[in-house]
Amino acid sequence: MTQPRNILIVTCHPEPQSLNHALTGHARSTLATMGHQVVESDLYAMGWKAVVDGLDFPADPQGTRLQPGVASRRATDGGTLTADVAAEQAKLLAADAVILQFPLWWFGLPAMLKGWFDRVFSNGFAYGLTAPGARYSARYGEGRLAGKRALLSVTTGGLAPHFSARGVNGMLEDLLFPVTHGTLYYTGMDVLPSFAVHGANRLPDDQFAAACEAYTRRLQGLFSDPVIPYRPQNGGDYDDTLQLRPDIAPGTQGLAAHRD
Protein backbone atom coordinates (compact mmCIF):
# COMPACT_ATOMS: atom_id res chain seq x y z
CA MET A 1 0.00 0.00 0.00
CA THR A 2 1.30 3.41 -0.90
CA GLN A 3 0.47 6.36 1.29
CA PRO A 4 -2.08 8.61 -0.46
CA ARG A 5 -0.60 11.91 -1.59
CA ASN A 6 -1.58 15.03 -3.46
CA ILE A 7 -0.12 15.32 -6.93
CA LEU A 8 -0.35 18.30 -9.25
CA ILE A 9 -0.02 17.65 -12.98
CA VAL A 10 0.61 20.70 -15.15
CA THR A 11 0.08 19.95 -18.84
CA CYS A 12 1.03 22.27 -21.68
CA HIS A 13 -0.03 21.32 -25.19
CA PRO A 14 -2.57 23.06 -27.42
CA GLU A 15 -4.19 19.85 -28.69
CA PRO A 16 -6.40 17.78 -26.33
CA GLN A 17 -5.79 14.70 -28.52
CA SER A 18 -2.00 15.08 -28.32
CA LEU A 19 0.47 12.54 -27.01
CA ASN A 20 1.09 14.93 -24.12
CA HIS A 21 -2.53 14.82 -23.06
CA ALA A 22 -2.55 11.04 -23.50
CA LEU A 23 0.43 10.78 -21.16
CA THR A 24 -1.31 13.00 -18.63
CA GLY A 25 -4.39 10.81 -18.91
CA HIS A 26 -2.22 7.79 -18.26
CA ALA A 27 -0.66 9.47 -15.22
CA ARG A 28 -4.07 10.54 -13.92
CA SER A 29 -5.49 7.01 -13.98
CA THR A 30 -2.31 5.33 -12.79
CA LEU A 31 -1.92 7.66 -9.82
CA ALA A 32 -5.62 7.41 -8.95
CA THR A 33 -5.36 3.61 -8.97
CA MET A 34 -2.49 3.94 -6.51
CA GLY A 35 -4.83 5.89 -4.22
CA HIS A 36 -3.36 9.33 -4.84
CA GLN A 37 -5.32 12.54 -5.22
CA VAL A 38 -4.62 14.22 -8.57
CA VAL A 39 -5.12 17.92 -9.23
CA GLU A 40 -4.54 19.30 -12.73
CA SER A 41 -3.64 22.48 -14.52
CA ASP A 42 -4.30 22.09 -18.24
CA LEU A 43 -2.75 25.38 -19.28
CA TYR A 44 -4.18 25.70 -22.79
CA ALA A 45 -7.65 24.66 -21.59
CA MET A 46 -7.37 27.30 -18.87
CA GLY A 47 -6.31 29.94 -21.41
CA TRP A 48 -3.28 30.59 -19.22
CA LYS A 49 -1.87 34.12 -19.61
CA ALA A 50 1.74 33.52 -20.60
CA VAL A 51 3.34 36.94 -20.33
CA VAL A 52 4.36 39.07 -17.39
CA ASP A 53 3.00 42.60 -17.74
CA GLY A 54 1.35 45.39 -15.78
CA LEU A 55 -1.96 43.51 -15.62
CA ASP A 56 -0.30 41.11 -13.19
CA PHE A 57 -0.10 43.87 -10.60
CA PRO A 58 -3.58 45.39 -10.37
CA ALA A 59 -2.81 47.05 -7.00
CA ASP A 60 -0.07 49.20 -8.57
CA PRO A 61 -1.27 52.59 -9.83
CA GLN A 62 -1.48 52.78 -13.64
CA GLY A 63 1.62 54.34 -15.08
CA THR A 64 3.92 52.91 -12.40
CA ARG A 65 7.27 52.02 -13.91
CA LEU A 66 7.17 48.22 -14.10
CA GLN A 67 10.06 46.57 -12.30
CA PRO A 68 8.85 42.97 -12.48
CA GLY A 69 10.79 41.66 -9.48
CA VAL A 70 9.80 44.58 -7.26
CA ALA A 71 6.16 44.54 -8.33
CA SER A 72 6.04 40.78 -7.87
CA ARG A 73 7.34 41.10 -4.29
CA ARG A 74 4.84 43.83 -3.47
CA ALA A 75 1.95 41.76 -4.83
CA THR A 76 3.08 38.57 -3.08
CA ASP A 77 3.58 40.23 0.29
CA GLY A 78 0.42 42.34 -0.06
CA GLY A 79 -1.79 39.47 -1.15
CA THR A 80 -2.64 41.23 -4.40
CA LEU A 81 -1.44 38.65 -6.89
CA THR A 82 -4.01 37.98 -9.59
CA ALA A 83 -6.46 35.15 -8.90
CA ASP A 84 -5.02 32.84 -11.55
CA VAL A 85 -1.52 33.09 -10.04
CA ALA A 86 -2.78 32.72 -6.46
CA ALA A 87 -4.72 29.60 -7.44
CA GLU A 88 -1.62 27.96 -8.92
CA GLN A 89 0.43 28.83 -5.85
CA ALA A 90 -2.25 27.23 -3.65
CA LYS A 91 -2.13 24.09 -5.79
CA LEU A 92 1.66 23.98 -5.44
CA LEU A 93 1.53 24.41 -1.68
CA ALA A 94 -1.05 21.62 -1.36
CA ALA A 95 0.94 19.22 -3.57
CA ASP A 96 3.35 16.56 -2.39
CA ALA A 97 4.64 16.18 -5.93
CA VAL A 98 4.41 18.14 -9.16
CA ILE A 99 4.56 16.66 -12.65
CA LEU A 100 5.14 18.92 -15.64
CA GLN A 101 4.03 17.42 -18.95
CA PHE A 102 5.15 19.22 -22.09
CA PRO A 103 6.68 18.90 -25.55
CA LEU A 104 10.29 20.07 -25.83
CA TRP A 105 10.13 23.05 -28.20
CA TRP A 106 13.46 24.53 -29.24
CA PHE A 107 15.07 22.52 -26.47
CA GLY A 108 13.07 24.23 -23.77
CA LEU A 109 9.61 24.86 -22.37
CA PRO A 110 6.75 25.97 -24.63
CA ALA A 111 6.18 29.70 -24.09
CA MET A 112 2.96 29.13 -22.17
CA LEU A 113 4.62 26.86 -19.62
CA LYS A 114 7.58 29.23 -19.32
CA GLY A 115 5.03 31.91 -18.58
CA TRP A 116 3.50 29.73 -15.89
CA PHE A 117 6.86 29.79 -14.11
CA ASP A 118 7.48 33.48 -14.88
CA ARG A 119 4.17 34.44 -13.25
CA VAL A 120 3.47 31.79 -10.58
CA PHE A 121 7.00 31.61 -9.16
CA SER A 122 6.73 35.09 -7.71
CA ASN A 123 9.19 37.08 -5.62
CA GLY A 124 8.58 36.20 -1.99
CA PHE A 125 7.00 32.88 -2.94
CA ALA A 126 9.63 31.10 -5.04
CA TYR A 127 12.62 33.41 -4.67
CA GLY A 128 13.87 36.32 -2.62
CA LEU A 129 13.57 34.33 0.63
CA THR A 130 15.86 34.89 3.57
CA ALA A 131 17.69 31.94 5.05
CA PRO A 132 18.20 32.38 8.79
CA GLY A 133 21.90 32.96 9.47
CA ALA A 134 22.92 32.44 5.86
CA ARG A 135 24.71 35.01 3.74
CA TYR A 136 22.65 34.25 0.68
CA SER A 137 18.94 33.74 0.16
CA ALA A 138 17.25 30.40 0.81
CA ARG A 139 17.36 28.65 -2.53
CA TYR A 140 18.82 25.56 -4.18
CA GLY A 141 17.61 22.91 -1.77
CA GLU A 142 15.82 25.29 0.59
CA GLY A 143 12.69 27.31 0.03
CA ARG A 144 8.94 27.41 0.18
CA LEU A 145 8.53 24.19 -1.81
CA ALA A 146 11.12 22.10 0.07
CA GLY A 147 10.04 18.55 0.77
CA LYS A 148 8.02 18.26 -2.41
CA ARG A 149 9.07 16.23 -5.42
CA ALA A 150 9.08 17.27 -9.07
CA LEU A 151 9.20 15.35 -12.33
CA LEU A 152 9.46 16.62 -15.89
CA SER A 153 7.72 14.41 -18.44
CA VAL A 154 8.76 15.57 -21.89
CA THR A 155 8.10 14.52 -25.44
CA THR A 156 10.62 15.28 -28.18
CA GLY A 157 10.58 15.06 -31.95
CA GLY A 158 14.17 13.80 -31.96
CA LEU A 159 15.80 10.46 -31.38
CA ALA A 160 17.22 9.28 -28.05
CA PRO A 161 20.89 9.12 -29.19
CA HIS A 162 20.70 12.77 -30.24
CA PHE A 163 20.03 13.63 -26.58
CA SER A 164 22.65 11.31 -25.07
CA ALA A 165 25.76 12.41 -23.15
CA ARG A 166 27.55 13.02 -26.48
CA GLY A 167 24.54 13.47 -28.74
CA VAL A 168 24.35 16.37 -31.16
CA ASN A 169 21.54 18.17 -29.32
CA GLY A 170 23.34 18.08 -25.98
CA MET A 171 22.39 15.78 -23.13
CA LEU A 172 18.71 16.09 -22.26
CA GLU A 173 19.33 16.60 -18.54
CA ASP A 174 21.78 19.44 -19.34
CA LEU A 175 19.25 21.11 -21.65
CA LEU A 176 16.64 20.90 -18.88
CA PHE A 177 19.02 22.12 -16.15
CA PRO A 178 17.56 25.65 -16.18
CA VAL A 179 14.21 24.08 -15.21
CA THR A 180 15.25 21.16 -12.99
CA HIS A 181 18.03 22.96 -11.12
CA GLY A 182 17.46 26.64 -11.84
CA THR A 183 13.72 26.64 -11.17
CA LEU A 184 12.47 23.55 -9.33
CA TYR A 185 15.47 22.76 -7.12
CA TYR A 186 15.88 26.52 -6.66
CA THR A 187 12.58 26.54 -4.74
CA GLY A 188 13.64 23.60 -2.61
CA MET A 189 11.99 20.78 -4.51
CA ASP A 190 13.63 17.38 -4.95
CA VAL A 191 13.78 16.73 -8.69
CA LEU A 192 13.62 13.29 -10.26
CA PRO A 193 15.55 12.46 -13.43
CA SER A 194 13.42 13.57 -16.35
CA PHE A 195 11.17 11.12 -18.17
CA ALA A 196 11.27 11.45 -21.95
CA VAL A 197 9.39 9.99 -24.89
CA HIS A 198 11.38 10.56 -28.07
CA GLY A 199 10.25 10.38 -31.68
CA ALA A 200 6.94 11.81 -30.47
CA ASN A 201 5.82 13.09 -33.87
CA ARG A 202 5.41 9.62 -35.30
CA LEU A 203 4.93 7.23 -32.38
CA PRO A 204 3.42 3.89 -33.45
CA ASP A 205 0.77 2.35 -31.18
CA ASP A 206 3.07 -0.30 -29.77
CA GLN A 207 5.62 2.34 -28.84
CA PHE A 208 2.92 4.35 -27.13
CA ALA A 209 2.08 1.29 -25.03
CA ALA A 210 5.76 0.86 -24.19
CA ALA A 211 6.03 4.53 -23.26
CA CYS A 212 3.05 4.18 -20.93
CA GLU A 213 4.63 1.15 -19.28
CA ALA A 214 7.88 3.02 -18.75
CA TYR A 215 5.95 5.99 -17.42
CA THR A 216 4.03 3.76 -15.00
CA ARG A 217 7.31 2.63 -13.46
CA ARG A 218 8.37 6.24 -13.00
CA LEU A 219 5.01 7.14 -11.45
CA GLN A 220 5.33 4.21 -9.06
CA GLY A 221 8.71 5.57 -8.01
CA LEU A 222 7.54 9.17 -7.67
CA PHE A 223 8.15 9.19 -3.92
CA SER A 224 10.85 6.52 -3.73
CA ASP A 225 13.16 6.79 -6.74
CA PRO A 226 16.49 8.55 -6.17
CA VAL A 227 16.35 12.24 -7.08
CA ILE A 228 19.00 14.20 -8.97
CA PRO A 229 21.66 14.81 -6.29
CA TYR A 230 22.02 18.56 -6.78
CA ARG A 231 24.20 20.27 -4.20
CA PRO A 232 22.50 22.55 -1.63
CA GLN A 233 23.70 26.12 -1.94
CA ASN A 234 24.20 26.51 1.79
CA GLY A 235 25.46 22.99 2.48
CA GLY A 236 29.20 23.63 2.36
CA ASP A 237 30.06 22.66 -1.22
CA TYR A 238 30.08 26.28 -2.41
CA ASP A 239 32.47 28.93 -1.13
CA ASP A 240 31.62 32.47 -0.01
CA THR A 241 31.28 33.62 -3.63
CA LEU A 242 28.94 30.68 -4.36
CA GLN A 243 31.44 28.91 -6.54
CA LEU A 244 32.22 25.24 -5.98
CA ARG A 245 35.12 24.76 -3.58
CA PRO A 246 38.27 23.48 -5.31
CA ASP A 247 38.03 20.09 -3.59
CA ILE A 248 34.45 19.52 -4.77
CA ALA A 249 34.12 17.66 -8.09
CA PRO A 250 37.68 18.72 -9.04
CA GLY A 251 37.79 16.90 -12.38
CA THR A 252 34.20 17.53 -13.41
CA GLN A 253 33.30 20.15 -16.00
CA GLY A 254 30.07 21.85 -16.82
CA LEU A 255 26.67 21.46 -15.25
CA ALA A 256 27.43 17.95 -13.97
CA ALA A 257 29.67 19.51 -11.31
CA HIS A 258 26.52 20.64 -9.52
CA ARG A 259 25.43 17.04 -9.03
CA ASP A 260 26.92 15.11 -6.13
Place this chain on the structure above:
Amino acid sequence: MTQPRNILIVTCHPEPQSLNHALTGHARSTLATMGHQVVESDLYAMGWKAVVDGLDFPADPQGTRLQPGVASRRATDGGTLTADVAAEQAKLLAADAVILQFPLWWFGLPAMLKGWFDRVFSNGFAYGLTAPGARYSARYGEGRLAGKRALLSVTTGGLAPHFSARGVNGMLEDLLFPVTHGTLYYTGMDVLPSFAVHGANRLPDDQFAAACEAYTRRLQGLFSDPVIPYRPQNGGDYDDTLQLRPDIAPGTQGLAAHRD
Protein backbone atom coordinates in the same frame (compact mmCIF):
# COMPACT_ATOMS: atom_id res chain seq x y z
CA MET B 1 35.27 52.15 -42.29
CA THR B 2 32.95 49.30 -41.52
CA GLN B 3 30.77 47.90 -44.25
CA PRO B 4 27.14 48.92 -43.67
CA ARG B 5 24.96 46.00 -42.67
CA ASN B 6 21.40 45.25 -41.66
CA ILE B 7 20.95 44.44 -38.00
CA LEU B 8 17.78 43.23 -36.33
CA ILE B 9 17.39 43.90 -32.60
CA VAL B 10 14.66 41.95 -30.83
CA THR B 11 13.91 43.37 -27.38
CA CYS B 12 11.75 41.67 -24.78
CA HIS B 13 10.94 43.61 -21.62
CA PRO B 14 7.55 44.96 -20.50
CA GLU B 15 8.89 48.32 -19.28
CA PRO B 16 10.08 50.94 -21.83
CA GLN B 17 12.23 52.57 -19.12
CA SER B 18 13.96 49.30 -18.28
CA LEU B 19 17.69 48.60 -18.42
CA ASN B 20 16.94 46.29 -21.33
CA HIS B 21 15.42 49.08 -23.36
CA ALA B 22 18.30 51.35 -22.39
CA LEU B 23 20.76 48.78 -23.70
CA THR B 24 18.78 48.49 -26.93
CA GLY B 25 18.83 52.28 -27.21
CA HIS B 26 22.58 52.21 -26.76
CA ALA B 27 22.94 49.53 -29.43
CA ARG B 28 20.67 51.43 -31.81
CA SER B 29 22.71 54.64 -31.62
CA THR B 30 26.09 52.89 -31.58
CA LEU B 31 25.28 50.78 -34.63
CA ALA B 32 23.77 53.75 -36.47
CA THR B 33 26.94 55.76 -35.82
CA MET B 34 28.89 52.92 -37.37
CA GLY B 35 26.75 53.26 -40.48
CA HIS B 36 24.62 50.21 -40.01
CA GLN B 37 20.91 49.93 -40.70
CA VAL B 38 18.97 48.92 -37.58
CA VAL B 39 15.56 47.26 -37.65
CA GLU B 40 13.77 46.51 -34.40
CA SER B 41 11.18 44.22 -32.92
CA ASP B 42 10.07 45.52 -29.53
CA LEU B 43 7.96 42.52 -28.60
CA TYR B 44 5.95 44.01 -25.74
CA ALA B 45 5.28 47.20 -27.71
CA MET B 46 4.11 45.03 -30.61
CA GLY B 47 1.83 43.03 -28.31
CA TRP B 48 3.54 39.91 -29.59
CA LYS B 49 1.36 36.79 -29.36
CA ALA B 50 3.45 34.40 -27.29
CA VAL B 51 1.64 31.09 -27.59
CA VAL B 52 1.33 28.60 -30.41
CA ASP B 53 -2.30 27.66 -30.99
CA GLY B 54 -4.83 27.07 -33.74
CA LEU B 55 -5.05 30.77 -34.57
CA ASP B 56 -1.54 30.47 -36.02
CA PHE B 57 -2.89 28.31 -38.83
CA PRO B 58 -5.89 30.16 -40.29
CA ALA B 59 -5.83 28.10 -43.49
CA ASP B 60 -6.55 24.89 -41.56
CA PRO B 61 -10.25 24.04 -41.22
CA GLN B 62 -11.61 24.69 -37.71
CA GLY B 63 -11.63 21.51 -35.68
CA THR B 64 -8.50 20.11 -37.34
CA ARG B 65 -6.45 18.19 -34.81
CA LEU B 66 -3.54 20.51 -34.09
CA GLN B 67 -0.17 18.89 -34.69
CA PRO B 68 2.00 21.99 -34.32
CA GLY B 69 4.94 20.76 -36.43
CA VAL B 70 2.73 19.50 -39.25
CA ALA B 71 0.52 22.59 -39.28
CA SER B 72 3.59 24.81 -39.19
CA ARG B 73 5.06 23.05 -42.23
CA ARG B 74 1.80 23.33 -44.15
CA ALA B 75 1.53 27.05 -43.38
CA THR B 76 5.19 27.74 -44.22
CA ASP B 77 5.08 25.87 -47.53
CA GLY B 78 1.63 27.20 -48.42
CA GLY B 79 2.44 30.82 -47.59
CA THR B 80 -0.36 30.94 -45.03
CA LEU B 81 1.62 31.87 -41.93
CA THR B 82 0.02 34.73 -40.02
CA ALA B 83 1.18 38.23 -40.96
CA ASP B 84 3.04 38.82 -37.69
CA VAL B 85 5.11 35.67 -38.15
CA ALA B 86 5.77 36.34 -41.83
CA ALA B 87 6.96 39.86 -41.00
CA GLU B 88 9.48 38.58 -38.47
CA GLN B 89 10.76 35.96 -40.91
CA ALA B 90 11.25 38.70 -43.51
CA LYS B 91 13.21 40.76 -40.98
CA LEU B 92 15.39 37.75 -40.20
CA LEU B 93 16.07 37.03 -43.87
CA ALA B 94 17.04 40.65 -44.48
CA ALA B 95 19.36 40.81 -41.48
CA ASP B 96 23.10 40.26 -41.48
CA ALA B 97 23.06 39.98 -37.70
CA VAL B 98 20.43 39.50 -35.02
CA ILE B 99 20.70 40.78 -31.45
CA LEU B 100 18.35 39.45 -28.80
CA GLN B 101 18.00 41.71 -25.76
CA PHE B 102 16.24 40.23 -22.73
CA PRO B 103 16.31 39.71 -18.98
CA LEU B 104 17.20 36.19 -17.85
CA TRP B 105 14.06 34.94 -16.12
CA TRP B 106 14.34 31.58 -14.38
CA PHE B 107 17.60 31.05 -16.24
CA GLY B 108 15.95 31.26 -19.63
CA LEU B 109 14.02 33.43 -22.05
CA PRO B 110 10.98 35.39 -20.89
CA ALA B 111 7.84 33.61 -22.13
CA MET B 112 7.15 36.22 -24.79
CA LEU B 113 10.58 35.82 -26.38
CA LYS B 114 10.34 32.04 -26.17
CA GLY B 115 7.05 32.40 -28.00
CA TRP B 116 8.77 34.49 -30.67
CA PHE B 117 11.01 31.51 -31.39
CA ASP B 118 8.18 28.97 -31.03
CA ARG B 119 6.14 30.82 -33.67
CA VAL B 120 8.65 32.51 -36.00
CA PHE B 121 11.07 29.59 -36.30
CA SER B 122 8.56 27.57 -38.27
CA ASN B 123 8.86 24.12 -39.84
CA GLY B 124 10.28 24.58 -43.33
CA PHE B 125 11.83 27.90 -42.37
CA ALA B 126 14.05 27.17 -39.37
CA TYR B 127 13.88 23.38 -39.20
CA GLY B 128 12.83 20.38 -41.22
CA LEU B 129 15.17 21.29 -44.08
CA THR B 130 16.76 18.69 -46.28
CA ALA B 131 20.52 18.75 -46.72
CA PRO B 132 21.49 17.50 -50.18
CA GLY B 133 23.18 14.12 -49.84
CA ALA B 134 23.10 14.15 -46.05
CA ARG B 135 21.42 11.53 -43.91
CA TYR B 136 20.05 14.08 -41.50
CA SER B 137 18.36 17.42 -41.99
CA ALA B 138 20.32 20.62 -42.59
CA ARG B 139 20.82 22.06 -39.12
CA TYR B 140 23.59 22.93 -36.69
CA GLY B 141 25.73 25.07 -38.91
CA GLU B 142 23.57 24.77 -42.01
CA GLY B 143 20.15 26.17 -42.69
CA ARG B 144 18.12 29.08 -43.93
CA LEU B 145 19.90 31.58 -41.68
CA ALA B 146 23.48 30.45 -42.41
CA GLY B 147 25.95 33.28 -42.86
CA LYS B 148 24.20 35.53 -40.37
CA ARG B 149 25.52 36.34 -36.94
CA ALA B 150 23.64 36.27 -33.63
CA LEU B 151 24.29 37.79 -30.22
CA LEU B 152 22.40 37.36 -26.98
CA SER B 153 22.51 40.44 -24.73
CA VAL B 154 21.14 39.45 -21.34
CA THR B 155 20.60 41.11 -18.00
CA THR B 156 20.54 39.07 -14.81
CA GLY B 157 19.59 39.81 -11.23
CA GLY B 158 22.49 37.69 -9.98
CA LEU B 159 26.21 38.24 -9.57
CA ALA B 160 28.85 37.29 -12.13
CA PRO B 161 30.59 34.63 -9.97
CA HIS B 162 27.28 32.80 -9.59
CA PHE B 163 27.29 32.28 -13.38
CA SER B 164 30.97 31.32 -13.69
CA ALA B 165 32.29 27.91 -14.77
CA ARG B 166 31.78 26.63 -11.21
CA GLY B 167 29.18 29.11 -10.00
CA VAL B 168 26.07 27.93 -8.20
CA ASN B 169 23.67 28.85 -11.03
CA GLY B 170 25.65 26.96 -13.65
CA MET B 171 27.82 28.64 -16.28
CA LEU B 172 25.87 31.25 -18.20
CA GLU B 173 26.86 29.89 -21.61
CA ASP B 174 25.65 26.42 -20.60
CA LEU B 175 22.32 27.81 -19.38
CA LEU B 176 21.91 29.60 -22.72
CA PHE B 177 22.98 26.58 -24.80
CA PRO B 178 19.37 25.68 -25.73
CA VAL B 179 19.15 29.12 -27.37
CA THR B 180 22.66 29.66 -28.73
CA HIS B 181 23.23 26.12 -29.97
CA GLY B 182 19.78 24.54 -29.99
CA THR B 183 18.00 27.42 -31.72
CA LEU B 184 20.34 29.94 -33.36
CA TYR B 185 23.19 27.68 -34.46
CA TYR B 186 20.54 25.11 -35.34
CA THR B 187 19.33 27.42 -38.10
CA GLY B 188 22.86 27.96 -39.38
CA MET B 189 23.69 31.22 -37.64
CA ASP B 190 27.14 31.96 -36.22
CA VAL B 191 26.66 32.78 -32.56
CA LEU B 192 28.87 35.15 -30.60
CA PRO B 193 29.65 34.57 -26.92
CA SER B 194 26.78 36.06 -24.94
CA PHE B 195 27.02 39.56 -23.50
CA ALA B 196 25.75 39.86 -19.93
CA VAL B 197 25.07 42.65 -17.47
CA HIS B 198 24.75 41.19 -13.98
CA GLY B 199 23.23 42.76 -10.86
CA ALA B 200 20.71 44.38 -13.17
CA ASN B 201 18.10 45.04 -10.48
CA ARG B 202 20.24 47.62 -8.73
CA LEU B 203 22.74 48.94 -11.27
CA PRO B 204 24.29 52.26 -10.19
CA ASP B 205 24.78 54.94 -12.86
CA ASP B 206 28.54 54.43 -13.14
CA GLN B 207 28.04 50.72 -13.68
CA PHE B 208 25.48 51.43 -16.39
CA ALA B 209 28.10 53.57 -18.14
CA ALA B 210 30.63 50.75 -17.80
CA ALA B 211 28.10 48.26 -19.16
CA CYS B 212 27.49 50.50 -22.18
CA GLU B 213 31.22 50.77 -22.83
CA ALA B 214 31.61 47.00 -22.67
CA TYR B 215 28.58 46.60 -24.94
CA THR B 216 30.05 49.07 -27.43
CA ARG B 217 33.13 46.87 -27.78
CA ARG B 218 30.93 43.87 -28.44
CA LEU B 219 28.88 45.78 -31.03
CA GLN B 220 32.08 46.88 -32.74
CA GLY B 221 33.09 43.22 -32.98
CA LEU B 222 29.71 42.01 -34.16
CA PHE B 223 31.09 40.95 -37.55
CA SER B 224 34.71 40.32 -36.55
CA ASP B 225 34.84 38.77 -33.06
CA PRO B 226 35.35 35.01 -32.92
CA VAL B 227 32.09 33.09 -32.67
CA ILE B 228 31.37 30.12 -30.40
CA PRO B 229 33.06 27.24 -32.27
CA TYR B 230 30.12 24.84 -32.27
CA ARG B 231 30.64 21.72 -34.33
CA PRO B 232 28.67 21.36 -37.58
CA GLN B 233 26.35 18.36 -37.49
CA ASN B 234 27.37 17.19 -40.93
CA GLY B 235 31.06 18.12 -40.68
CA GLY B 236 32.48 14.78 -39.61
CA ASP B 237 32.68 15.20 -35.82
CA TYR B 238 29.45 13.27 -35.24
CA ASP B 239 28.97 9.61 -36.15
CA ASP B 240 26.02 8.06 -37.98
CA THR B 241 23.89 8.19 -34.82
CA LEU B 242 24.77 11.89 -34.38
CA GLN B 243 26.88 11.27 -31.33
CA LEU B 244 30.40 12.69 -31.09
CA ARG B 245 33.01 10.30 -32.45
CA PRO B 246 35.19 8.79 -29.71
CA ASP B 247 38.26 10.70 -30.90
CA ILE B 248 36.48 14.06 -30.72
CA ALA B 249 36.84 15.90 -27.39
CA PRO B 250 37.60 12.59 -25.65
CA GLY B 251 38.13 14.07 -22.18
CA THR B 252 35.46 16.71 -22.33
CA GLN B 253 32.15 16.30 -20.54
CA GLY B 254 28.83 18.01 -20.95
CA LEU B 255 27.82 20.71 -23.35
CA ALA B 256 31.38 21.96 -23.81
CA ALA B 257 32.09 18.86 -25.92
CA HIS B 258 30.04 20.45 -28.69
CA ARG B 259 32.47 23.36 -28.93
CA ASP B 260 35.64 22.84 -30.94
